[in-house]
Amino acid sequence: MKHTHQLRIGPVGFRIGSDWAAPIAQLKTLYRDYPSPHGDIADFNVRLFATRPWRRLVRPSVMIGGDYILPEAAPLPLAQGLLAAEMAMNLQMALGQRRYLLIHASVVERDGRALIMTGESGAGKSTLAAMLAARGWRLMGDEFALVDPTTGLIHAFPRLVSLKNKAIHVVSAAMPKGRFGPLLAATPKGDIQHLVPDARAIAAMDQPAMPALLLFPNFGFAPAIRDVGAGEVFVRLTQASTNYVAMGERGFTALTRLVREIPAKAIDYPDTGAAMTAVEQLWTGL
């Protein structure tokens, strides 16, 4: 394709090709400190292309594609090309990743141990991960926890943190020195702004961590903490995994190990301050 960029996020290499210069320029800027894929060979190809040749110029709209495609994916306006690129990279992972069990979750690490936070969209996964990173935790990712079925270790996938709507202001206020991408207004998911993981998260992205705590955060309720039973954890994790079925018995091994060995808690929180308090309390009690 006309414009391309290669980069590696954790263990996964991407090659992104685009009909337009702008999304690639934004990716190069925001991912400037990320390495190239191992051996310069990408695991996944991502393509941003025009629906029709003339739509490269006239009301340009970006279709996403690559090694794996979602037929019903709708095009985005070129102004949201960065979002299209991020969505396309996530899509390749969700549909094509076979080495690791993927759980739709954010992950932060402290003292070599990982805290996994998973939940529905809007539960606060990305926001809590960014806020914990602002308090000294290492950000391992805000989208996918990569579980190694052989070792049980969580591998980092610190892509750009996708902040939505009110979370944008909460996180930018907490991280005045943070690097942020452009504000993408009125996307299909509302307003979105990307936060670049800090230097420490990028430098340590090849260091996996042993999972220590599994959290199911729930935003918008009075503070509460409850235990989550093995059956509920298992069902919620299979629902949160994009490749559990495709992984076969290796996925079962990875998931049952998490369910049996890691304490799982659900926390309700009315604001991020309450969530930080709950996380610290639970972490100290491990």
Next chain:
Amino acid sequence: MPEVAYHAVALDTLRLVAADDLIFAYHRASGITHLLAPPAPEILNILAEAPMRADELLVQLAALYDLADGDLAMLVARLDELIAAGLVWRA
């Protein structure tokens, strides 16, 4: 009513992992994961040894395990669930 026997899949086609009071069962033949609660694992264990009728199974279950409600209708309901899950069949 014809006397049909219940059969279960061979135990070596299942990976069973216990957590809390549940059994997670990965069925290698289908790639499907099942969550089993008592008495389903016990039923599979007995039927994997030898196929048998529901009334015979009830006697065996009661002998081997502390069965709270030895009710044939309830046992048949559990067997129907296992049939729907593809782990048990009638022949």
